[in-house]
Amino acid sequence: MSKEVWFVRHGESVSNANLPTTHPSASELTEKGHREAEYVAQAFTRKPDLIVVSPYVRARQTAVPTINRFDPVPVAEWPVYEFSYLHPEKYNGTTGEQRWPDAQAYWQRMNPQENEGGEGESFADMLMRVREMETSLRAAPEPFIVVFSHGLFLRAFLWMQLSGFQEATRQTMERYLLFSRGIAMPNGSILKVRFEPDGRLFFSPFDTAHIPEKLGLVDE
Numbered sequence: 465m466s467k468e469v470w471f472v473r474h475g476e477s478v479s480n481a482n483l484p485t486t487h488p489s490a491s492e493l494t495e496k497g498h499r500e501a502e503y504v505a506q507a508f509t510r511k512p513d514l515i516v517v518s519p520y521v522r523a524r525q526t527a528v529p530t531i532n533r534f535d536p537v538p539v540a541e542w543p544v545y546e547f548s549y550l551h552p553e554k555y556n557g558t559t560g561e562q563r564w565p566d567a568q569a570y571w572q573r574m575n576p577q578e579n580e581g582g583e584g585e586s587f588a589d590m591l592m593r594v595r596e597m598e599t600s601l602r603a604a605p606e607p608f609i610v611v612f613s614h615g616l617f618l619r620a621f622l623w624m625q626l627s628g629f630q631e632a633t634r635q636t637m638e639r640y641l642l643f644s645r646g647i648a649m650p651n652g653s654i655l656k657v658r659f660e661p662d663g664r665l666f667f668s669p670f671d672t673a674h675i676p677e678k679l680g681l682v683d684e
Contacts, residue, residue: 470610471618473654474526475500479650488548492527500652505529507674513606514538515663518545527612544597546614547590551581576632588632594620619644
């Protein structure tokens with residue numbers, strides 16, 4: 465039997481809106497992001513068998529309207545949080561624009577094993593989390609699963625499926641960067657995937673039809 469998985473990117477966060485943050489895990493939704501979360505909940509025509517949430521605040525807040533709509537529904541927290549490659553201290557009191565030079569420097573170094581300052585996540589570790597998520601999804605018995613996660617992490621999943629790359633090398637890191645910057649995944653969008661028993665995956669385009677407001681969908 466095939467399995468359907470919906471991957472949902474969180475609604476607009478204060479970081480996406482270029483407002484000051486405190487920590488990569490603590491960025492909350494903006495008012496617009498909360499509206500996008502409500503729209504996500506209305507996109508479902510049937511009840512999920514399992515809702516998976518990232519431990520990061522913005523993803524958990526995005527999941528709330530869907531959880532409330534289908535209560536009671538099983539909810540599990542998995543390590544599907546965002547790829548936060550900068551040292552967490554660099555988020556404290558800064559905007560995305562202010563962090564941009566540090567982000568550019570990180571990607572120019574192109575070291576897949578680097579964990580900046582000992583606390584940023586390495587590219588290699590992020591890819592490992594993506595592989596672990598896929599393994600968990602394939603092993604899960606539920607036929608319809610929804611995963612509330614993040615843009616860079618979900619792009620990595622899509623990139624790995626389309627490219628076949630699994631290992632973290634300088635070359636694959638460069639290719640992932642080009643892919644992630646070329647693929648728009650707006651806040652509140654849904655990537656619908658069907659897992660077949662023979663291992664094949666079928667993707668739909670990123671779905672934003674459930675968001676009636678064309679609010680300049682932010683992708684950062």
